[in-house]
Amino acid sequence: MKRKVLLSQKQLELTLDRLCHQLIENHDNFKDTVIIGLQPRGIYLARRMQKKLSALLKGVKIAYGEIDPTFYRDDFRTKGHPISPSSMNMDNVTVENKNVILVDDVLFSGRTIRAGLDALLDFGRPKKVELLVLIDRRFSRHLPIQPDYVGKRVDTIVSQNVKTDLKEAGDKSDGVWLTESEK
Amino acid sequence: MKTALSVKHLVGIKDLTLSDIELIFATADNFKSVINRPIKKVPSLRDVTIANIFFENSTRTRISFELAERRLSADVLNFSASASSVKKGETLIDTVKNILAMKVDMVVMRHSSAGACKFLADNIDAVVVNAGDGTHEHPTQALLDAFSIRENLGNVKGKKVAIVGDIMHSRVALSNILCLQKLGAEVMVSGPPTLIPKYISALGVKVEYDLMKALQWCDVANMLRIQLERQDIKYFPSTREYSMQYGLNKQRLDSLKKKILIMHPGPINRGVEITSDVADSDQSIILDQVENGVAIRMAVLYLLAAKTQE
Numbered sequence: 001m002k003r004k005v006l007l008s009q010k011q012l013e014l015t016l017d018r019l020c021h022q023l024i025e026n027h028d029n030f031k032d033t034v035i036i037g038l039q040p041r042g043i044y045l046a047r048r049m050q051k052k053l054s055a056l057l058k059g060v061k062i063a064y065g066e067i068d069p070t071f072y073r074d075d076f077r078t079k080g081h082p083i084s085p086s087s088m089n090m091d092n093v094t095v096e097n098k099n100v101i102l103v104d105d106v107l108f109s110g111r112t113i114r115a116g117l118d119a120l121l122d123f124g125r126p127k128k129v130e131l132l133v134l135i136d137r138r139f140s141r142h143l144p145i146q147p148d149y150v151g152k153r154v155d156t157i158v159s160q161n162v163k164t165d166l167k168e169a170g171d172k173s174d175g176v177w178l179t180e181s182e183k
Numbered sequence: 184m185k186t187a188l189s190v191k192h193l194v195g196i197k198d199l200t201l202s203d204i205e206l207i208f209a210t211a212d213n214f215k216s217v218i219n220r221p222i223k224k225v226p227s228l229r230d231v232t233i234a235n236i237f238f239e240n241s242t243r244t245r246i247s248f249e250l251a252e253r254r255l256s257a258d259v260l261n262f263s264a265s266a267s268s269v270k271k272g273e274t275l276i277d278t279v280k281n282i283l284a285m286k287v288d289m290v291v292m293r294h295s296s297a298g299a300c301k302f303l304a305d306n307i308d309a310v311v312v313n314a315g316d317g318t319h320e321h322p323t324q325a326l327l328d329a330f331s332i333r334e335n336l337g338n339v340k341g342k343k344v345a346i347v348g349d350i351m352h353s354r355v356a357l358s359n360i361l362c363l364q365k366l367g368a369e370v371m372v373s374g375p376p377t378l379i380p381k382y383i384s385a386l387g388v389k390v391e392y393d394l395m396k397a398l399q400w401c402d403v404a405n406m407l408r409i410q411l412e413r414q415d416i417k418y419f420p421s422t423r424e425y426s427m428q429y430g431l432n433k434q435r436l437d438s439l440k441k442k443i444l445i446m447h448p449g450p451i452n453r454g455v456e457i458t459s460d461v462a463d464s465d466q467s468i469i470l471d472q473v474e475n476g477v478a479i480r481m482a483v484l485y486l487l488a489a490k491t492q493e
Contacts, residue, residue, distance in 0.1 A: 071225035085213040
């Protein structure tokens, strides 16, 4: 299988640092801001960013939650098999009247984000919702959804896959790859 | 882990594999967190219509299925035989085919005849979920029982479970035995010899006619209801004598050197198979079972709904 590096471990680290600084530009001290990671992969990025932001802001506590969009998807019965759900973790966080930053790894059709937004709204009415993605596969959207913060924009075709490797998720090393689907 | 069930219908635990059961449990974990949120609803099955067809009375199972369906945003159709054309002589297949002609995707059925769900599954296109068929199986009850044991004791594997009471007429007993054995638990049945089927040990369960010995052996006691409505002849002299011999009371429970979990599939005949102080004690997980029932049924319906388009 052909693999092309989109982001190396070092680039990934730098990209996350930059995204954190962009967030601070817009959200100041994060008093009314909540970071929400989208299951399954977005949560690891969101956790990293929460740590980085906390360090950059000298120990300020960043409100953080995790949402699983599985039960809100519109395609779980058309794929031929149900999609396995992951856990939600919204116990210690409220989104009511907050600025919410949704974090996910790859933005492709926009359907996951649509489902994630529906899931989010079940926990309250945020003041504002922004979207942060590590990789934006532009020109491939099925829905009018665009990110507010982007790690890297890539042009891909449908037969290609973008894979995010993260150590926390059990992968060997960090990095983002472009692969050709085997068909 | 697998993401799909190996079966198209849930007719009995007999047809499920261990990984099917584990998949249902893992999915139910997530639904349990859904039903404990302020908004207890997800839109997963909003394009699915489910008919609950009950040819036999039910409180818990029917409400539990209906809640599970509504919390998955399915459209729900309730049908009870007592208020229908079944009374005019319409057959089971005709009744169900007419309901399906109105574009129903899934059927949850309870019936007084063993095998009714299998018969239906073989003859119609919709997905069939067994909510109890005669004295045969009651799969979702067994799943929620095992799920409750797993939740309270951490694991089902290696645990000792005693099923006490009217084993002969109990679909809960058969489904529980099959489910617990697949999950690696040891199962014992206990009750009056007249209510224990003669060849039950062929299923690989222990048989113990002395309740105290069964209680001393087990980690979990599942107390079944005496099903007087299914007993065509007298199997024991009186309910008073039954409760003296096989009823679980505080005195018996306290005489054990360990704390066992007490379960009951409901409805309880207080003072017959179990006394009130035991049913309401802190060892009883009867209401946990009811709560888990909704999560388990959501998981089963969610996983089977994917099969409606095959």
